Amino acid sequence: MTGVAVERIVDIATEGRHLSASRGFLVVSADRQEVGRIPLDDVAAVIVHAHGVTWTTSLLVALAERGAVMVLCGSNHAPVALCLPLDGHHAQNARLRAQWQAGRPLVKQLWRRVVVAKIRWQAAVLAAFGRPADGFDLLARQVASGDTGNVEAQAARRYWPLLMGPDFRRDRQAPDANALLNYGYTVMRSLCARAVVAAGLHPSIGIHHANRTNAFALADDLVEPFRPLVDALTLRLLDRGVTEVTPVAKHAYAGLIAVDLPGPAGTTTATLAAMRAAQSLATAFTLGQADSLELPLPPTAAVLADLDGLLP
CATH class of the missing domain: 3.100.10.20 (CRISPR-associated endonuclease Cas1, N-terminal domain)
Known part of the structure; x- marks a missing residue:
């Protein structure tokens, strides 16, 4: 930490x-x-x-x-x-143009990289909590361009019962664990939205999320690999008996932005990892190269164990 x-x-x-x-x-x-x-x-x-x-x-x-x-x-x-601020990166105009004009093959490859990163993160979280993560590596390798096989959903159907128990259902309107997850995702979503704007990109032009009423589509794309970090902290809160969005829970989730994460260039904080992901995404749009996108690597069990430092 x-x-x-x-x-x-x-x-x-x-x-x-x-x-x-x-x-x-x-x-x-x-x-x-x-x-x-x-x-x-x-x-x-x-x-x-x-x-x-x-x-x-x-x-x-x-x-x-x-x-x-x-x-x-x-x-x-x-x-x-x-x-969100209107002024972002000094090269905002060129980056916005590249983002808007990005071709479908590039966008689909970018989404593939995001889904693969998320599934590998899910596997790391399951393993850290002693849950079986068999098959997640295979799922990650099965993700096609644009995730046409919807492997992300297949992974989610396995992931949630393994992590939270067989009776758990992810429901944004439900209380208890779902409310905790909502809050944690809000923290990380705001972090990614800020990173997107700072990189000179427009948050409403997503690579996968494209609902016309969603002004934060790109932030919702970029936050996907970070979601399992929220899941891990939520499980630790539940283990401590915290089942509602209390001040204790809010303080813990706010601390996630400073958690150390492994990345392609070495260890960095979640904040800097989000900034790097957004900046590299802008580069990917500009160069037309999906492999320019840098996402945080799956955390080790030791990194996830350090989440205890966020708890009282």
Whole structure:
């Protein structure tokens, strides 16, 4: 694990809070009295869960100028809206053009790499918890361009019962473990959305996710290999008796952005891994080469065991 994360996830879960910017700080107030502040330069994302929260335009501008994002969540802790900066990388225009004009063969090969990485991550998480991971390597090798055989879904049908038990069903609207997963995925999704914008790419132009109502399609593509990291922490929380999205759980999930992960160029934090993935994706679009995409390698059991350091 790293020491102290430079960037932070700020979660607003208390009703009636007011958010503003003042002299380089994000200021949280209640009944016109300040209750907390954090340097704006330290903020990676602001996640708003509570109702009745207000904020100033100057705060949104200050966050955007620093490349930070604001995420608005529904009652199930899943994101429903995201405020992203318009200005990204200095080569944004060229990268957006390359992203928009990317041919189907390239896009399908990119998605194949994402699915293979996700399945290998799932296998690593299962093995770390002593669950049988037999067959996942074979599934990863069976992923075709564009995952036309829907191997991702086949892996998911094996993965969830092995990890969470035979009665578990992944349901975004369900409570307990599903709500925990929703929250954890929101943290990682906001991280990937920020990385995508910083790389000069548009978050709504995905390589696989293409729902017309999804403004974060590319972030949803890029987050896939990171999801098993959330799954692993969720299982550790459940083992500790944490079954709801409590402050303890939120603090643990926020710490995921600083977890050390193996990568093609050596060990790096999850934040830098997401940035590297987005930057390499921009390169892949520009060069037309899918193998330019760099995704984090499957973690070792020791790396996943270090998640205990995020728990109280």
